Amino acid sequence: MSQTLVRLAIQTDLPALTQLDRRCWGPHNSPVVLDPNRSFTMSLDTTWVAVHHGVVVGYVNVDRSSDLPSQHHLRRIQAIAVDPDVRRLGIGSLLLDAAKSAAKTQGARKLTLRVMGSNPNALALYRKNGFGVEAHQRAEFNMNGQDVDDRSLYFPLDAAEPKWCSGSCHCGAVQFQVYVRTWEILDCNCSVCTKKGILHLIVPGEDFRLICGEDALSTYTFGTHTAKHHFCRTCGMHPFYVPRSHPDGWDVNVRALEGVEVSAFVCMPFDGREWASSVTEIR
């Protein structure tokens, strides 16, 4: 990406920004029907542009959520767009890095945005860049007769430091420790995760220690039998297991951690019902 730089927008970028808006927005990613003849309307003072081989090919607008003093610690991404000809080159991610850095420099503690359920590409971009889902608004819009969900996403600019955390099953026979490097977890909708109610923190082998209880564990497998669904034979809890996506690592159920609230983690949905197409997002 050395041929791409991100800088604040200037007046002479306006024709390129207008062109980007015309090429990037439609009913699948914007609930507002844009006038095809309108010019770029956002403030240039809060817009960062991506310049690729000397051409403006993308922008992100980061502004205050509101004028309320009680919301001065928030910044909101109002829009992010990359020209269709240069997508999947990491430019959207560079713009998100710039947005995080600008928000942090301004003293903000949380960066928010909204994304329509009909925009899976953007959701994948945000997932890859550490954003979590804070709220899921069902049927928030009705676009051409179809209900469309909306999601409020956030990125904590003051994320907790990495640390070792302890956990156990319910009866205490099984005890473990896990090193939490990134405070990001997955909420999977597959048949077994839904019934377990597990929230997944996937870590490499060296970040997990079984303190005691190997003998207390039993193991359930199904399907490809790659995942080893361990559970305590006495209390039935599933504190951790070997996941199919990372058979050399561990998948810890963060609900089994002690002294750590689930809300400390940034949580993203994982479509385990479509495992084969979804797993590339987390490997």
Ligand SMILES: CC(C)(COP(=O)(O)OP(=O)(O)OC[C@H]1O[C@@H](n2cnc3c(N)ncnc32)[C@H](O)[C@@H]1OP(=O)(O)O)[C@@H](O)C(=O)NCCC(=O)NCCS
């Ligand atoms: C969403 C958007 C900004 C992404 O820009 P981009 O420059 O292509 O993003 P990146 O190249 O940084 O992509 C980073 C990651 O996001 C995910 N991603 C982005 N586009 C994707 C797509 N079309 N399909 C699947 N995953 C995608 C991938 O994980 C990708 O990493 P990879 O290429 O290594 O697999 C661009 O598609 C866009 O402008 N869309 C129209 C405007 C829009 O919808 N904005 C968001 C409104 S909420």
